[in-house]
Amino acid sequence: MDHPELRFGAGLTDVPGKWPVSSSETVHSTGRVISVRRDTIEPSGGEAFVRDIVVHPGAVGVVALDDKNRMLLVRQYRHPVGYRLLEPPAGLLDVQGEQYQLGGERELWEETGTKAANWRILVDAFTSPGMTTEAIRIFLARDLSPADEAYTRLHEEADMETVWAPLVEVVGAVLAGHLQNPILVMGALAAWTALNGPGFDSLRPADSPWPAKDL
Structure with missing residues (x-):
């Protein structure tokens, strides 16, 4: 049985929309596979917040x-x-x-x-x-x-x-x-x-x- 909804994905898609980053620094690096980056994010119309990100x-x-x-x-x-x-x-x-x-x-x-x-x-x-x-x-x-x-x-x-x-x-x-x-x-x-x-x-x-x- 054919499944056109599987073939074409029914129009579903993730959409881009990167928020501005006011500062970014590497807070840890193993020198091997990963490092940890700390970003301060400035969402439109909201308060800034900080996220630690494992860079891979x-x-x-x-x-x-x-x-x-x-x-x-x-x-x-x-x-x-x-x-x-x-x-x-x-x-x-x-x-x-x-x-x-x-x-x-x-x-x-x-x-x-x-x-x-x-x-x-x-x-x-x-x-x-x-x-x-x-x-x-x-x-x-x-x-x-x-x-x-x-x-x-x-x-x-x-x-x-x-x-x-x-x-x-x-x-x-x-x-x-x-x-x-x-x-x-x-x-x-x-x-x-x-x-x-x-x-x-x-x-x-x-x-x-x-x-x-x-x-």
């Missing part, structure tokens, strides 16, 4: 499906939550000037030794827009094959294991509360919706712009 380089995630619609996952230790989570291949956009798709290709290779010939965009998301600039683009990758060379993993990644699971089972585990990685949750539900709605060919091309992120 952004990330990419990859929902990689084989020809049987099995999803390629990795199990990785995540110290802040004390769990070994099942996740799609994903990582930071920490290479200067790297485009989203190239970041996705790199993460898929580094974490699973896999490459893909067919790329589409599943989801663009601000992970926690009330407190961080972190934004993530989640791709759908298909037509998978082994990469030409292996990547040496370090730290948490050295302990990763690869898991193949049918997409329908991943979605079921998400809805049952068994899988909690946000990239997996967003990506699996979006892939399932596309598969059972307008189809994967309706998804945006991999090089589509992200106007909200580029403001």
